[in-house]
Amino acid sequence: MDSGEQSGAAASPGLEQPVLEVRGVSKRYGSVHALRDINFEIHRNEVVGLVGDNGAGKSTLVNILSGALHPTSGQILVDGAPVSFKSATDARDVGIETVYQDLALAPDLSIWANLFLGRERTVSGPLGWLGWLDRRAMMSRSVEDLDRTKIHIASVSSRVGRLSGGQRQAVAVGRAVAWGSRVLLLDEPTAALGVEQQAKVGDLIRTVSGHGIPVLLISHNLPQVYELCDRVVVLFHGRVIAELRPKETDLDSIVSWITGSAMLAGKTAR
């Protein structure tokens, strides 16, 4: 149904400039090689899965992409331009938005306040210099932003703490989209959710990528990764050992790459 239009773009990724490109990125902690020479690309309208066993290096890679960590070597390019981050704010400034597993929302604040946290709008004039909030503008803009991401919530004045897990995830994603992100990193977005809510977040991911914002999905939920992603990057002991297309492979073989048994069996994938 709605995946048809995405596969067109995903089928020919080599033709256009990748939105995000990771080139030869390595990360060492002393003698521990957490990441070795990582290379991959993410294109417009793509949903890319990042999977791997515990300790494979997923968190390290996400932290590098979100600006929380510095790579020991290698380059990150956004829309073809090399970028370097001193902090998470720098990464967000170039459009890499990370939605964390623990949901970076303030439960006591309303939805609109969460959507605008850190870039609040103030009224113009002297009151504005004192930081007087333009609540009305932020509320109506919040309604628009959530509409655009097909998130429908009764009132943007509801406290986030009262929302269900799926709705909170939706607000967090809506926030990332509203901030004009170019790439969305989702770290275990469904880990804390029930089955029904997981499906809703899945739909949400499709909607976002349908808006032209590519998504990097880090998840242990392999059936969901298999169903949602156009491509799956498998990390094993800090290396990319396989890049698979769910359309061309089955779930079991993704699992065998994650556990390393595929590599032992001498298979190749790329």
Added chain:
Amino acid sequence: MLKVEEHQRDLAETAEEDETGGVPWFQRFMERIGALWTLGVLVVLIVAFGTVAPTLYTKAAWLATASFAVEYLILAIGQTFVIVTAGIDLADGATLGFSAMAGSLLMANMLGSHDSGGLTVVAGILLMLATGAGIGLLNGLIITKMKLPPFIVTLGTLTAVTGATDLLNNGTEITNLPGFVTTLGTASVISGWLPVPVLVALALALVFGLVLTRTRFGLRTYAIGSNEVAARRAGIDVDRHLVRVYMISGLLAGVAGLMVTANFSSASPIAGANDELYAIAAVVIGGASIFGGRGTIFGTVIGTAIIALLTTGLVLANVQPFWQQVAIGAVVVGAVAVDRVRTVVGTD
């Protein structure tokens, strides 16, 4: 696209459910009445004490209650900001005492050597505000730079500042103050119904209430108390914000020091001692969560009024003074219990 529409509808339905059927009635009840239950408690107290001791409804009783409340309200305003960030300022009473003594000492010395100009008054008041803000700055810097718990840090400054206050004038009070200070404490408006210190306290409550609910600073104060990590990830300079919050608390302690000095026409080294307990009690009775993220200046005003009313009301009703403290303690525990119930049944 069919699927997406379905998904829209589902989310909308879930949202509605959250506001009606999905939530226990008790939680909905608590949320709806919000801080109003404390207002109810206040009204009940006014009626109850008034019945036992009709003198409660006199100008004298009002003035005694309101004047008593001034120093606690001013401290509690700053304390509200601190508690909303999930912090605590145990040093604000000691800061009151120190800044009052420091400013008064300066004024007394200037009176001795120079004439009693407006300069003396201005210098004294500025020094009170500056020492208050300075102690707040110190608290904020230690808490954020050394990453120590606010409870421990402000307990330390409470002790140190209390000692330093005694050093200022060898532990004796300062009575040799400019006439303006006394005038400040005794002047009033609306034919004596509204003493200037009460007016100052209410004006501060209004201004800081607006700061907390209507400005970016206030929103970020709530955000930090609600989820500090979220605030940091949103690009907020949390450390700088916290330093400012503790500075506000210290600055207001300086203002309270001025009001107490004006009220007694003297500065005492024991002024402000244990005030922090009343200020914290007022904030908590007013509905703030000691876990951060919740609290209002409106609630704090009511909390302070309840404490002040318990104090004068019990005196008027001829109850032995120690019962005041028992009563206030009971109300505090009750308020924290309600907060706890809200949090558990509720939302987080």
